[in-house]
Amino acid sequence: MASQDESTNTERRDSSNATSTPHTMSDRLAFATVSTIIKKFFRVGNVDLVYKDLSPVTVGDGSGEKFILRFNTRSALTGILYRPSLNIGEIFMDQGWDLVQGDLGHFMGLLLKNEELLEETFVFKSFDAISSALGHWLTVNSVDRSHQNVEHHYDLGNDLYTAFLDDKMLYSCAFFDEGITSLEEAQANKLRTTIDRLKMEPGMKVLEVGCGWGAMSHAIAENGGEATGITLSREQLEFAKSHTPKGVRDRARFILQDYRDHARENAGTYDRIVSIGMFEHVGRRHYKEYFDAVYSSLKPGGRAVIHSIVKDTTTRTNPWLRKYIFPGGQAPRIVDMTDAAKAAGLTVPHAPFEHVGHNYAETLRHWRKRFNDAYPSLDHDRYDERFRRMWLFYLSGSEASFDALGTRVAQVVVEKPL
Structure with a gap:
């Protein structure tokens, strides 16, 4: 495109x-x-x-x-x-x-x-290794800090996100399999693919960690599951509730709650867990804590699909991105996810599913064009010229990362032993 x-x-x-x-x-x-x-x-x-x-x-x-x-x-x-x-x-x-x-x-x-x-120079590598190690140690995404981080980005206003996302409001990588060109079709493909990997059966209780505006939980309910979506964003919560299809309102509920608090209150409750694009906000210090919560929330024999941006290095998130877009954010390596899952007592039944960077780069190209096209109709008192340029820099830089650096998306499947 x-x-x-x-x-x-x-x-x-x-x-x-x-x-x-x-x-x-x-x-x-x-x-x-x-x-x-x-x-x-x-x-x-x-x-x-x-x-x-x-x-x-x-x-x-x-x-x-x-x-x-x-x-x-x-x-x-x-x-x-x-x-x-x-x-x-x-x-x-x-x-x-x-x-x-x-x-x-x-x-x-x-x-x-x-x-x-x-x-690639030795001096830079040495400096980066030290600064990355210090940065990971100093980044603490407590429950209160996580609320603040989410509010910073996801509560900017639903009018902004409806301006450039697809009709289901999916704010994560679409799957542009061969022959798919539209954003709506690629996002629907992501939903279908993820639900297939969950191996969900009708009547199963499914938790979505970081439910966004509700599209995945809605799809789970439409496929016969009993969906619970948790988020830290009030804007997302209200949207997800108000846009739940009439036919599944008894099978989809949404809660404003941190994943750690929810796990403490719902031990052994869920047959399946899914998380799309939330793990990047967990922070390296909390990887095992996250998978401890997954382990605790699952029933024995339960299964989870954790979808995240991944990269091959442990370098810290770009300082501009941390300051203006995703405070506390950090894309993991796949091995970080699988090691933390195993340390929490979960098994990894097979190799993670990897989706090459083109998928997210193409998603971002769609978002960038839609944002540009929609900007004249947005409220410029809320989204002024400085915001417009910030958002373009964010979308363009993210697109470049997936196109040029090998950044990609993975879905890691984990299971709780019987």
Whole structure:
């Protein structure tokens, strides 16, 4: 699917004279210094850096799609060198730079590719290993903190999410199997596939941990199960309740509750458990605690399907993403999930199901286009220009991670022994 939201197409301000503004001697010196440093970072790619009326500087090895990045202010030009993993996003939000040629998602992929090359150096690897270990230890997602983290992102407003999600409000990776092109069909495919993997039978009690806006629990009830969905988002809770199909209202209930509290109150209650896109919010320190809750909640012989974004490293979540989008978030490795499950007493009957990154990248491309198309009709007092640029940076960067870094989705099946 073509993606048409390069920042040049979505800018909401007049900066047409940015490249014709006369420069000063100090501008020339600053641009030359910053360009020299950026050149050392860009090992691959083809990017022209532009500032005022100075001659463009090309960085990268000349390969691939052509991008033109324009710095709009001196503070943006120099500020991007300080904590770049955080500031590149903040400066974009504040209109300090724009991509005037090229797709934002593709450009973010190029940034990630160059960052990956930098990470291969011994010094960077050593520093990253230390900072990741400290970060995981310091990230504590207690019950109260988890409520705050969820409120930060998921309670922004249902009007925002209805603007770009599919009609069932599924905010997780769709499964674009061969021949599937529409978001609605791919999300329906994800629901069918997940329910098949649960091996649910009519009348079974099924818990959904992190139920979102209720689509999976609704589907479980429509397939004969007795669904209980738990969430920490009040906005999601009200939506899930109010949109439960009439025919299954006696088989689908929704509760505002943390998974740990629910497990303490419902030991041995459920035949099946499903969790879609929630494990990323658990935090490394709490992986075993999470699977302890799964073990406790299942009946002997029960089965769970845990769906999560996964990656191959233990590096921390990008600092911009942690600050603005997913505080406390961390994508696990598959082995982190299976080891924690086994430590909790669960068995892993077979290898996890893995879905390549294209599936989530394509999902994000759909969301990005829908968000751009819907933005003019959103309440701009609530979702102003800074928010718009933040959301585009989030969607584009996430898309790039799945396209360029091997980030993907896995569904881990676990069972409680008889």
